[in-house]
Amino acid sequence: MTERPETPMLDTVHGPDDLRRLTSEQLPQLAEELRAEVISAVSVTGGHLGAGLGVVELTVALHYVFDTPRDRLIWDVGHQCYPHKILTGRRDRIRTLRMGGGLSGFTKRDESEYDPFGAAHSSTSISAALGFAIANKLGGAPGKAIAVIGDGAMSAGMAYEAMNNAQAAGNRLIVILNDNDMSIAPPVGGLSHYLARLVSSGKYLTVRQLAQRFARKLPEPLHNAARKVEEYARGMATGGTLFEELGFYYVGPVDGHNVERLVHILENVRDADEGPMLVHVVTKKGKGYAPAEAAADKYHGVQKFDIISGEQAKAEPGPPSYTNVFAKALIGEAERDEKVVAITAAMPSGTGLDKFGARFPERMFDVGIAEQHAVTFAAGLAAQGYRPFCAIYSTFLQRAxxxxxxxxAIQNLPVRFGLDRAGLVGADGATHAGSFDLAYLCTLPNFVVMAAADEVELVHMVHTMALHDQGPIALRYPRGNGVGVALPTSPERLEIGKGRIVREGKKVAILSLGTRLREAEKAADILESMGLSATVADLRFAKPLDEQLIRRLLTSHEVAVTVEEAAVGGFGAHVLTMASDQGLIDAGLKLRTMRLPDLFQDQDKPEKQYADAGLDADGIVGTVLKALRINSVGVVEGARA
Incomplete structure (x- = not known):
């Protein structure tokens, strides 16, 4: 079902100014229509669904109460911002979400003045909002800063670093804690249990409201004394709050799906002079769409789906994903070695470690959105003789x-890093692209850095990691499915720093690292058809380099090209450094490096992204021909006819 819902009230809202012309009694209907529009749009485009459905009423109330965009509304992560985009003048493009040239799936500064701060990683909103609030204070400008942060994002230390400094912002800073009892997967750790205790305290608002009503009827000296009584009453009802200890005036818990009540509470918060405020809003992920309510984790991010049944479009049958191959291989290592343990930072299903956890529940640790802690926790395990595998998206490891x-690295501890989503990632765009891990890991002493060319290599590399106790080792692999090669019945241990020749030639050498290997082979076929014999090598290791193999290839071919799915500073840069150090450049070598361009690429289909980056077969061929000064029809450029 793809028919658009009837939305007569939403049709009149082209921006927040139109929204504010409605009466508060009209807002529940608007919220209902907005939810229907989100469901309809995402059924066509795919994308993040559950989180956005959970904040429909909150989004309406925030834009109704606050003077956006003068009041700065900052969404943490941003994956819940589809209702926000619809209400802020982007409804006509909402069915282009996450497509090439379309709307981003996250907030994005250059997309709208209503997106004052871009986001896609977690736990940045309070720090950014504090910056906006202080800037307004210093400049004497009006306007508040409102950070909307999910309970899962509150597991990251950065949120508390910001809150610890929030007093300076005074009443210009408001934090909305969107407590949906989920981030992507069910939350973990003491904080989630603490919030659950607050939510379960049904007496809280009643006690507080009675104290406030009583205090307002008293003369000023007694009013101040009664405020102390109110604070004591709140402590009796809730056991105190961590947030108030950090200097925030705590309001809540409140029902996040009662839009009229939300408006009333937010108006009071807006007009209060208590200093920084934190409003604890309780919502339900997937609210209003039964399939998403019943399986919030499965409907966090969805493919296109049928609205009536909730059934998501199934991918065409094909090879297993690299993530699943990694998970299966790691389970195999754990079955052979009881010292193997696995760590994820709030991404058990995204990294495949949910499968590991089902098999070895005592040996899988989800630390929440806390990549820094995950890495040092893994270091502690390694120092005690265990073999920790820290599976984190490449883009998220940057945070640690x-x-x-x-x-x-300095302690040379054998932590194993599984870097999922290495390279370009399609619809999630620049924020989630694993572009920089080769550059930031290959510069570190003691590190071994591998990249799998296909699923067989991935299995062998997981086994190699498990057996490598001499220091840290990392393995990068992309999002998506493998190439369809049969998986080995038993893994092999690879020799550290040794690559392999895939095909032999004489004139051109293509040195590939990672899953561009298939494009390198296609390029070799094209070059062969032009009479240019090509060697293709899979280097396997970005560090240490197979210097013997590289030297042989560079000295026995007229032109050599390195190919990698990463930014400048990685594999190709290290090959260039090696060639320079060994005097090979002086010998007139035609060496070219191919890598991701020096820009942040927007979302698109992965194959289109790689073609735009020049990292497909045609791009490789073009680089070779340019180095040889041969045009596309085989004529040497500059030669006389």
Whole structure:
């Protein structure tokens, strides 16, 4: 079912100014229509569904009460912002979500003035909002800053670092804690249990409201004394709050799906002079769409789906995903070695470690959205003789780089890093692309860095990691499915720093790292058809380099090209450095490096992204021909006819 819902009230709202012309009694109907529009749009485009459905009423109330965009509304992560986009003038493009040239699936500064701060990673909103609030304070400008942060994002230390400094913002800063009892997977750790206790305290608002009503009837000296009584009453009802200890005036828990009541509470918060405020809003992920309510984790991010049944479009049958191959291989290692343990930072299903956890529940640790902690926790396990596999998306490991350097590399601890989503990632765009891991890991002493060319290589590399106790080791692999090669019945241990020749030639050498290997082979076929014999090598290791193999290829071919799915500073840069150090450049070598362009690529289909980056077969051929000064029809450029 793809028919658009009837939305007569929403049709009149082209921006927040139109929304504010409605009466508060009209808002529940608007919220109902907005939810229907989100469901309809995402059924066509795919994308993040559950989180957005959970904040429909909250989104309506925030734009109704606050003077956006003068009041800065900052969404943490941003994957719940589809209702926000619809209400802020982007409804006509909402069915282009996550497509090439379409709307981003997250907030994005250059997309709308209503997106004051871009996001896609977690736990940044309070720090950013504090910056906006202080800037307004210093400049004497009006306007508040409102950070909307999910309970899962509150497991990251950065949120508390910001809250610890929030007093300086005074009443210009408001934090909305969107407590949906989920981030992507069910939340973990003491904080989630603490919030659950607050939510379960049904007496809280009643006690507080009675105290406030009583206090307002008293003369000023007694009013101040009664406020102390109110604070004591709140402590009796809730056991105190961590947030108030951090300097926030805590309001809640409140029902996040009663839009009229939300408006009333937010108006009071807006007009209060209590200093920084935190409003604890309880919502349900997937609210209003039964399939998403019943399986919030499965409907966090969805393919296109049928609205009536909720059934998502199934991918065409094909090879297993690299993530699943990694998970299966890691389970095999754990079956052979009881010292193998696995760690994820709030992404058990995204990294495949949910399968590991089902098999070895005592040996899988989900630490929440806390990549820094995950890395140092893994370092501690390694120091005690265990073999920790820390599976984190490449883009998220950036958040823990100091820990990788200080706690792992300097101490030469054998932590195993599984870097999922390496390279370009399609619809999630620049924020989730694993572009930089080769650059930021290959510079570190003691590290071994591998990249799998296909699913067989991935299995062998997981086994190699498990047996490598001499220091830290990382394995990068992409999002999506493998190439369809049969998986080995038993894994092999690879020799560290040794690559392999895939095909032999004489004139051109293509040195591939990672899953561009198939494009390198296609390029070799094209070159062969033009009379240019090509060697293709899978280097396997970005660090240490197979210097013997590389030297042989560079000295026995007229032109050599390195190919990698990463930014400048990685594999190709290290090959260039090696060639320079060994005097090969001086010998007139035609060496070219191919890598991701020096820009942040927007979302699109992965194959289109790689073609735009020049990292497909045609791009490789073009680089070779340019190095040889041959045009596309085989004529040497500059030669006389």
């Amino acid at each position: 780089y100091d820990q990788v350097v200080h706690d792992v």
